[in-house]
Amino acid sequence: MARMTRRTQEPQEPQTDAVVGRDLQARYQRQNEAMVDTLTEGEAVTYYDDGWRYGHIESVPAADEKKYGQVRIVHAQTGRVWVAGRDVRKMKEV
Numbered sequence: 001m002a003r004m005t006r007r008t009q010e011p012q013e014p015q016t017d018a019v020v021g022r023d024l025q026a027r028y029q030r031q032n033e034a035m036v037d038t039l040t041e042g043e044a045v046t047y048y049d050d051g052w053r054y055g056h057i058e059s060v061p062a063a064d065e066k067k068y069g070q071v072r073i074v075h076a077q078t079g080r081v082w083v084a085g086r087d088v089r090k091m092k093e094v
Contacts, residue, residue: 032069032085036060039071039088047073048087055081057088 013019039045043057055075061067070082 028084028086029069033063035085035088036069036071039085039090044091045073046089046091047071047083049078049081049083053078054091
């Protein structure tokens with residue numbers, strides 16, 4: 001019979017709330033930035049802000065601006081609102 005050796009595992013980072021929260025925050029920021037890169041000003045979109053709504057993109061911040069990853073949207077009833085990029089969906093043309 002083969003001799004059993006003691007196997008060592010690499011230590012894993014503890015899955016505390018702070019570690020998981022930082023990972024989620026970084027992932028959401030990457031998703032926001034990726035979505036914002038595909039949008040243009042004046043484009044019709046649906047977005048989530050206390051429910052799904054329809055609006056037009058007013059402005060998209062540049063990569064070096066503080067609000068990069070968010071989009072300013074104009075809605076007919078609620079006015080102008082900043083929305084995270086991952087909460088915005090392009091309208092499909094029929």
